[in-house]
Structures are given as structure tokens and as C-alpha cells.
Amino acid sequence: GKLAGAIAYGAEVFQISGSFDEALKIVMSISERHPIALVNSINPYRLEGQKTAAFEICNTLETAPDWLAIPVGNAGNITAYWMGFRQYSEKKGTGLPKLLGVQAQGAAPLVLGHPIENPETIATAIRIGKPARGEEAVLAAQESKGKIIAVNDELIIESQKLLAKNGLWVEPASAAGLAGLIQEVKSNKSEFANKKVVIVCTGHGLKDPDIITRDFASPRIFPADIRVLENLIIQNE
Template sequence: MKLDNLYIKDDTRNPTLSFKDRASAVGIAKAKELKKDVIVASSTGNAASSISGFAASAGIKNYIFVPKTAPEAKVTQLLVFGSTVFLVDGTYDEAFELCFKAAERFGWYNRSCAINPYLVEGKKTVAFEILEQLNFKVPDYVVMAVGDGCSISGAYKGFVEFYKLGLVDKIPKMIGVQSEKSNPVTRAFNKNTYEFDYIPPTTIADSISVGIPRNGIKALKAVAESGGFMIDVSDEEIIESIRILASNSGIFGEPAGVTGFAGVRKLKKLGLLKKEDIVVTVVTGSGLKDLKTAQ
């Protein structure tokens, strides 16, 4: 069975090649409005390179905290943009805590999605664009990779707003996809709880390699309220999806970037999608950011 209505939303074409540019544009605008001299971020890579590029364009000093295991290409972006980079000898969760404490102590403006309330206003624009590009025909399913949970909850907010404005007649079911080697949101969803138990993440999809999801509750609400669900894919399925997506669409995604697409493939294999369903998945980051995995 083939899917007649599968759409790929390609966010690798944003200024620093990732979905995170939507949030960073708003974050930098607010930093300028609030007359902040320094902006900081913790990230597995994409949010960091995004805020780094936007800060460079606005002339704002920035400090970036990333785990030392972050892909070389992402760290290179940071250095080229002129950021001060702290390679943290630990996980993303530890980098997040260090960034948060430093921002609090020195009064820096914190770009981190789960802390900064404005960034969701940037992320929700993906929903606006999806609806506009489909001539306001609402997809049956929107399938997105989940790490901290900021992106899927941001997209859901956009769909809800258009629904409340009367511009569309329904909200798509939000399907969250995690690597089975980093799946705290899936585990919580399956247990019907808003509490997250910590298991060290080991997935090759660094952008969604999260032990404690900082916006996990919002992600769970987005999935549940829309009538959707969570699903896991293996790292092998993610790697295979890089090649399949690129060779069939010309879109080269990084591991986390194609995790949503890997989820669509799994949903299809499990018979959870009908041939006529309108399905949208978002490719959230360029494969050029992690060439080693693709190789």
C-alpha cells in the first residue's frame, strides 16, 4: 500500500538549516526588545547553532552550552558564528542545568525553549505554514520527532489557534516519534502519567537525545488532546530513513530530522494509516549537520 497524500515539510531550508530557527528568530527579537546584552542557550546542537547565527546577525553576545559529544558540524557552526562555546563533559541534561544556573547567576537572557515562554510563538508558525500550503485542508495526522517536546507542542498550539479563529474545522492528530533508545515521553504516554523516569539516552539522533524532557508535559498534552499517540523507532530505522527520504525526495535530513519520517514508515507498516489519509511530517534538520551518521 502506498500513501496517496504524504507531505514532507522541509525545514532544512531555514537560515541555519533547522526547525529551531523559528524559535530563535523570536528569541533574538525579544532579547533586543528587552535590551539584553547576552543571550545563552543549552542544546544538543541545532538550537545552539540557530541562536548563534541569529545572535551574530543582531550583534548580540552569546554563550552556548552543548555536550562534548555534539556533532562536529554543529559545533563548527557555533565557532564560525563567533559564539563562546562551553563543551560540557556530560549529557544534554547536564548541559541544560549548567546553562540554567549560569543564566540565573549572571542575569543572561535564556533562550532555552522550556524556560523562555516566547519561543513557542516561533515554533507554532510551522502549523500556520502547513495549513496555508495545503489550502487550509487540515491533515489527518502530523508526525513529528520528539526530544524535549517543545516542537510538537509548539506546532499543536498553532493548529489550535487557527481552529479557534474559525479558519479550519478541526485539529490534526499529533503523532510523536522517539528513538527507542531515548523515549521518556513515549514511556510516560503509555503509562498515562505526567512523570518521567530517567534512563540515560544513547540514540544516534543527537537532537532528540534527552533523558528528562523539559517540555514533556506539553508534548503529552498535545498528543492526548489531539487524539494522537506516541510511537518509537529504532536507530536502525532512523538511519535507513535518511537514505530512503533523500533518494526519493531530494531532502537530506539528519537523524533526528528524519525520525518523524521513520515514524510514518512504521505507522504504515503496522497498518495504522489508511491509503487516503493526509499525513504531514516535518524534517527538522539538515543531514549536513551530521555527515558521519549518514556515511
């Protein structure tokens, strides 16, 4: 899904045999030695844009939420949101949320406290072993009196399905925020009781549809006969 979008806009794609972290290390080195812009989370302009989502949340709620749950991969988003909430509160007095950063269990370097050489998770967008903004993310969670936690892939998929049932189809990584909130509420319900919570869903389901299509059975083929189809539909009601 992500690759198709880049190609549609005319990008020339080079595929690297290795992990996200290996690829990032290479392109960072290239961008440092040549007049090439790196638009990854390491780019400060990207964070300046992302932080405005925090402004939008405060505008909509007329205050900061009590909690903000957000997926954490390369850690640019959580860093940017915290920057945005702090700046907006300085100007508007909207207050600050506690941050709940959520990593996948097989790719949770910030939870474990050290890089992971071979991260594994079905949530591809957060399958990162050495986040570029890791230090800033940990500091943001600490300053907000929040936390960064890990959830397993099963809960991520359950959360993806729950969101879809409510009209919001997101990629697996984007469901991590809800998965983290569900896990935390189960273990510490009083912490979130009567609180205003915002969950950030970062990417549409079309960006990573493989999990859906992988388990999808091929459709059965029927004749173009209204009686046959009508009977099938009625039987399945």
C-alpha cells in the same frame, strides 16, 4: 555540524562533560540567577516562533492535515505545533490534526513514562532523557487524539536514506518522523489510508553528518587521465 554553525557566527563555545540533560540543568540554573537568556525549548519565545510553522502548513493545504508526524526530543516543537494548530483553527476554522510524536527507542522517556538517565541513540538531536516540555508534549498528543511512539535506530537510518533518495538530506533525528509513520502504517494501515499526512523534518543533514561520513569509504585516487576515468564510469553504469 551544529557546532560549526555556532562558531561561524562568533559564538564562544563551552563544552560540558556530561549529557544534554546535565548541561541543560546547569544553564537553566545560571539563566535564573543572571541576566542571561536561555534559548532552549524552555524559552516561551522560541515556541511562539516555532508555532508559526503550523500556520504555514494550514495556509499551504488550506486546512490542517489529518496527521502530523514529528520528531520528539526536548518536546518544544510538538508543543509549539499543537499551539499553532489550535490558534489557527480558532481564527480560520482549519481543524486540528492528530499528532504522531516520534522518539528514538533508546531515548524515549515520554513513551516509557519516566526520565532516562543515559539515553542512547544515533539521532543526537533527540538524545534527551528528560524533555523540558515533556508534560506539554504528552498533553498535546492526548488532546489531538494522537500518540507518541518510539522507533529503533535502524529504521531511523533507513528513513534518512529514503529521504535522501528523494532529494531531501536530513540529520538522523529529522528522519524520525518518517520512521514513525512507516512503523505505524505497517501496524495499522487503515488508520492512515486516504489521509493527508505531513511529516516535519527538523534539521539538514549537514547539522549531523557523522553517520554518513563514518561509514563512507575513502575515495580511490586515479590519474588525471580521461581514458581511465571514462572506462571506470562506463563500467559502473
